Amino acid sequence: MGPQAARLLAALLVLGLCALAMAQKPSPCRCSRIEPNERDNCGFPGITGDQCFASGCCFNSSIRGVPWCFTPLPKQELEECVMEVSDRKNCGYPGISPEECASRKCCFSDDITQVPWCFFPISVEDCHY
Missing domain, CATH: 4.10.110.10 (Spasmolytic Protein, domain 1)
Known part of the structure; x- marks a missing residue:
């Protein structure tokens, strides 16, 4: 691997780590107040809870037949409003x-x-x- 390829790889790694650091686990209300049959898939087969949360999505594997990694409800100013x-x-x-x-x-x-x-x-x- 040449020096340019190594620099490019390092830059991509830094960007990936920055993206993970910016994503955060959604608040509990944004996840628990979604009916299971209303979940929009946000992951891939076999995704872990940590991987799901790192992408800013909700994770709940307690119900079969629905997405376990799913898009949270929209953020509101107050959690009581979610x-x-x-x-x-x-x-x-x-x-x-x-x-x-x-x-x-x-x-x-x-x-x-x-x-x-x-x-x-x-x-x-x-x-x-």
Whole structure:
């Protein structure tokens, strides 16, 4: 192997390590609040929990027939606000502002149409890996 190939290999190794260091294990609520039949595969056959978490995905091998390494729910400002859209319980009215929603001590997310944008939070006590 020539000096250029060795430098290229070293650079690729450094980039790979940087990518692994930047990825982090998702919060428990972003993983445990996904229904097993709603999981989007994020890994490959035989992936380990450590490999899955290193890529920023969730891992749970307790249920057969569904992906064990899967995409987490979207990150929210508060963990209490992390939930599947189908679990949102309306806490406002059409056109409510984020400020009015917050004054009701509720969560606000207007990323998806046709669902409540202002919704009640859920306790994080049930969130676990």
